[in-house]
Amino acid sequence: MEYNFTSVEKKWQDFWRENKTYKTEIDPDRPKYYVLDMFPYPSGAGLHVGHPLGYIASDIYSRYKKQKGFNVLHPMGYDAYGLPAEQYAIQTGQHPAITTERNIQRYREQLDKIGFSFDWDREVRTCDPRYYKWTQWTFIQLFEHYFDRKENKARPVKDLIARFERSGNLGLEAACDLQEEFTAVAWMKMTEKEKQDILMKYRLAYLSDTMVNWCPRLGTVLANDEVKEGFSVRGGYPVEKKTMKQWSLRITAYADRLLEGLDTIDWSESLKEIQKNWIGRSEGATIFFPVKGHEIALEVFTTRPDTIFGSTFMVIAPEHEWVEKITTPEFNNEVKAYVKKASARSERERLSEVKTVSGQFTGAYCEHPFTGDPLPIYIADYVLAGYGTGAIMAVPAHDSRDYAFAKHFALPIVEVVSGGNIEEESYDAKEGTLVNSDFINGMDVPTAIRTVNQRLEAKGIGKMRINFRLRDAIFSRQRYWGEPFPVYYKDGIPYMMDESMLPLELPEVDKYLPTESGEPPLARAQNWKTEEGHPIETNTMPGFAGSSAYYIRYMDPKNDRVLVSTEAINYWQDVDLYIGGSEHATGHLIYARFWNKFLFDIGVSVKQEPFKKLINQGMIQGRSNFVYRVKGSNKFVSYNLRKQYDTMPIHVDVNIVSHDVLDIEAFRNWNPEFKNAEFILEDGKYICGWEIEKMSKSFHNVVNPDDLIEKYGADTLRLYEMFLGPLEQAKPWDTNGIEGVFRFIRKLWRLYHNRENQFEVSDEKPNADELKVLHKTIKKVSEDIERFSFNTAVSSFMICVNELSDLKCNKREILSPLAILVSSFAPHIAEELWALMGNNESVVNAQFPEWKEEYIAEDMVLYPVSFNGKTRFKVELPAGSTPKEVEDAILKMDDAQKWLQGKSPRKVIVVPGKIVNVVV
């Protein structure tokens, strides 16, 4: 046994823990650097090799930054509330806190084995009352603030009340759900209930009846980002639309700031794009179309007011509030039937029937605001109740959906923008000249839009409007395992608890299920009321509540007076580098940005954006192996022979396959079914097939880091995870190949040891070759780490160690900096070598070496000489030679004469220090 990684790694992990090597404090003398990982939900399955990928990358960067002189904050914690623990609790009666605690222990053990440089003294858990006290506190602040559109920031509700007392809401520009205006006098006359109802429409955290995503199987509502294609992201259960009284956060107030902020942060283009789409800003106008025979006007939203003269009918969503009101008696039955059919269809069905045109005429007509023409009003489910006003003016000539609808119902199609062929299809482009359009004829589209908008505003029948796709975030969940709301109800009006009551701790319940009357599990809690006897809110907060400001809490995790001290936030400021998966693009990463902006507005946070730079690590996919069973037998045929039989591929545990060769004994023991299996081999081996799939238990392709650490050590695992490929790229995990980095580790060890495995490093002065190897490695590795190209950095280490081995170099002046260089990638072996070289302090605190160009530069240049662009031979010449000297020297050579074949060169191109090309 030469390098005993098991004992060395254990030794240093103990050392780091005992000496609190990674403890971080505020240090005004050093610049700060904050490296954050997305904290994990501790699931029962533990970590697989895909999970630590990002943590390893951030750990390398943290260690590197520290050696570069930064004071690095690198914390870790747990997103501990979540559905799996609760589902488990429902099944088994086991308290989710117990399951969660056990899972956290397991995670911690696994994380510790990989040798991370986390400052565990800063650990946070979202389910810890000392932590969620501040989640509740922030919720109260959200409740106590509204959004002032003029100042474009949150302001206290008490200011709003003062304003109402002074002048009502006349002329107030604030984000709210209230259309009506009222005066100060009217305000003063209102009852407490009426006042609270009004204020609720302004608060950033508010209670309202909203259309929610209800998931019956999970027994809770879900936010939009928790639903995908009509199914819950967690569990994959069907989701339906339902109106319920729910807490929401007025994130839409921040839509513009969330959008603008994207330009100021260093995130990947794709991630920014996803957020942009999710926010979905579109500029347009709302226009009122009077309904014939009624005193009302239908309000529509359009981004193309220029096409108003091409509008030939109106469409409203089946859920539109006026459907019943405007439907004429003769169409009553049909309309009712259509509405019923539409509402019965699940979200899933609606989406899958996108291509089928359906709708129903209501019998009612609108009047065109400019021409006065009658426009029939239809209901159709291609118009969504939740977007814009839930009503559109249909312009079939210039909108493909309206076009399909018009064709189906034989409605007129009027061209108003030239440039397309509306006989064939709608012309949706914004290029062309307006025709058939009265006062905007002859204009281009942008001019026409402006002109129509002006006319609409002047006539008071419409106004410019910016619309967002982003919806307010529904903030209540009908579940047990989450933060309780610090809210009680008095006379049916919700009030916030006093800050001194926080944290409001999660109560015990007898069962983790809703009550018989359908109330959330917290309704089962004994005495779930205030001292005065007022009932407490029974909903709990969603997953994103606890994860929205955890990065701030890490700065000052134990403070029980404030969320974060001024000193801590002023020093640590924001996250410099955030690494995590892109699946959080429309969830956590939007909410956290919103939450931070709010905290910024109320003076807690000091930066508009929480995460300066963000890297999405690519997903690690699984690489599955297959055996081929001959149908109807217990015989298995090797991969390349399988075509000669009628076979069925069966997933086989990748852990009993090495380089696609099956361990037959292990296979027999793997499953009793295969105990007596027979094999048809090739070359005496059973070769397995393979495929790239998701890493999942059901595919038997899950690779556990613990197993690899046991076999190869944590340093090898760390290096191999990085060596696999570019950090941001998705890639399959393939354990084949790990031997390569394992060999590298042992080869590194041997540089510092003699044949008898005794430590032996010489104090001799290094020669130019050795210095060159070292310095070009320092340069390459530094540059690679700076641009997060960890896979190429590992290659550079391999090259360096190979070259030093060839040079038989064991000189301290080379090997000492080399130990520092590799320490961020392979900290255990680096610590050991560093200590063997006589250092008393951890290599963590060493200074990262600087490269010197003088050692890298060459005296001689090896010029490749090409003829007509084809390299033919190489010549070594002094580095300082002029092009003329180079040309002369080369043309004199025999090799050159051979290629010239007696001809004289037409042209000789000399690129100093690089290459010579002779054109014949």
Next chain:
RNA sequence: GCGGGGAUAGCCAAGCCAGGCCAAAGGCGCAGGACUUAAGAUCCUGUUACGUAGGUAUUCGCGGGUUCGAAUCCCGUUCCCCGCACCA
């Protein structure tokens, strides 16, 4: 449909932004050899084709172009992956 990222040798993957030591780093796999009683470990050599070799020819998805010179720049084209999408 909109947006983003790709295609390099048996496999993974550098190189492309700043064209030239590029038959193309590094690793895996494979083949041969050294050491060993043997296995393992380690080391060396080879791994597009032909040739013992010097070398020669043909390669970086495909087609064209620019250039003394193209994996790298430009134009076109095919295929793959990943987001978003009845949002008016």
